[in-house]
Amino acid sequence: MADRDASEPPGPAAAAELRNFLSEVPAPAAVGHRIVHGGPHLTGHTLIDARVRALLADVADLAPLHVTPALPVVDAARELLPDVPHVACFDTVFHKDLPAQARTYAVPERWRAEYGLRRYGFHGLSYSWALQRTAQALGRPVDNLQVVLVHMGGGCSACAVRNGRSVDTTMGLTPLEGLVMSRRSGSLDPGALLWLQRRHGLSTDELDDTLHRHSGLLGLSGTSGDTRDLVRARAEGDAAAALALATFTLSCRRGIASMAASLDRLDALVFTGEIGEDQPEVREEICSALTVLGVRGGLLVPELEDLMREGHRRVDQAGRGVPVLVVATGETQQIAAETRRVLGM
Ligand SMILES: Nc1ncnc2c1ncn2[C@@H]1O[C@H](COP(=O)(O)OP(=O)(O)O)[C@@H](O)[C@H]1O
Ligand SMILES: CC(=O)OP(=O)(O)O
Ligand SMILES: [Mg+2]
Structure with missing residues (x-):
């Protein structure tokens, strides 16, 4: 599932596919989910509970190729593995402290404040990994x-x-x-x-x-x-x-x-x-x-x-x-x- 092409949402097939996958692997102690967008409120990787699940639904339209199809997978995984913790890991977390000038779009205050227009940045999980490997290599x-x-x-x-x-x-x-x-x-x-x-x-x-x-x-x-x-x-x-x-x-x-x-x-x-x-x-x-x-x-x-x-x-x-x-x-x-x-x- 993790390797699925993001341009093809898993949709309702998620549960069946996930059930097959889980039948082939040892029982997990926890599940980590890649969630591309954390929006304004989810600024750290976090346990998925009802509050977090609601916040995810709220940002899905900011990453329609990614978060929208990820949600049925999150739901299916939580249903199939109700007794293990599920953690949301966000692409955006790596960029959460972008300097103001780098995260700001040159639009009026109202658009920035009311609509929340700003740069978030993505691929943060990949960047975190690559940065550590770079430090090692150098x-x-x-x-x-x-x-x-x-x-x-x-x-x-x-x-x-x-x-x-x-x-x-x-x-x-x-x-x-x-x-x-x-x-x-x-x-x-x-x-x-x-x-x-x-x-x-x-x-x-x-x-x-x-x-x-x-x-x-x-x-x-x-x-x-x-x-x-x-x-x-x-x-x-x-x-x-x-x-x-x-x-x-x-x-x-x-x-x-x-x-x-x-x-x-x-x-x-x-x-x-x-x-x-x-x-x-x-x-x-x-x-x-x-x-x-x-x-x-x-x-x-x-x-x-x-x-x-x-x-x-x-x-x-x-x-x-x-x-x-x-x-x-x-x-x-x-x-x-x-x-x-x-x-x-
Ligand atoms: N040289 C390449 N090798 C592998 N994938 C490539 C290459 N060029 C383009 N791609 C595309 O990159 C994507 C890699 O797959 P995947 O990791 O699932 O997607 P994503 O990077 O969106 O998570 C595929 O959509 C594939 O068509
Ligand atoms: C954020 C993003 O574009 O991710 P991916 O490269 O996996 O599609
Ligand atoms: Mg990829």
Whole structure:
């Protein structure tokens, strides 16, 4: 269930699927749930009780691809395992202390106060994991590191970390802002959305569906939201695949460079997420064009099995600029660790 593609909500199938899964594994002592959005009130990982469940329902529309389909899974799990604690682990927690200037949108006070418009940031479980692995790999304490972390998977984002804390990130109120993603658009001129509604009569539902499910790499290529397919297609002369990859990697470079603007120095650039892990062409195309930040191309390509076994690899050529690391995605391990922490296990 944890590996399900977020673009396909589990819906009512959740209980049956979960029952099958549980019949195949040892009885758990606790369950940790990845919840992408904690909203304004859930600012720490926490035991799920009736109050927390109600707060989750209240923020679901801020992450419709994620929290909406996660709720039936939470309910099914709590029903199937009523005697074990269930813990909600949030993507947003890592970013909870974003500086005011980084979390604020330039809209009137009323929108910020009444509607709660602000940047939250996501992929925090992945970033927490990647940050610890980066500190290990560099042999330096987390609280003295200034790094840019980039998570590229179904959703893609970048984050500036200063002394162990997230100080800026590309995702916003919802996980739709920022970098071009697999099937999500990332940032768009807000004027374009107004114009599409006024001039072309697009409805809210059409915008929602198109921006969340038919854009990004998929929308650009017309064939796939998976960089493995696109790298292959580009080599065979597919111009749309080439444009999709070029647009994607430029968007990642812009994201990385904008994150660097919140740091004094760049101790490392860190890639994680499925694309970050297993698409060396994308890493190379991003890094070789970031010389302005002291990042260099000519990256090493570790065997995926080595990366998975060891958890992280430095891929820059020593002595040639900013260290570049690849960290195997650790959201699941981070959820397990946070769940134990919440329960004092
Ligand atoms: N090179 C790649 N390797 C793996 N997944 C990729 C790659 N490029 C794009 N993807 C997309 O990233 C997603 C990875 O799956 P998953 O981890 O379940 O999604 P998410 O990152 O949204 O949690 C899938 O939607 C997949 O199509
Ligand atoms: C927050 C988010 O975009 O998550 P994912 O990459 O898993 O879709
Ligand atoms: Mg993922």
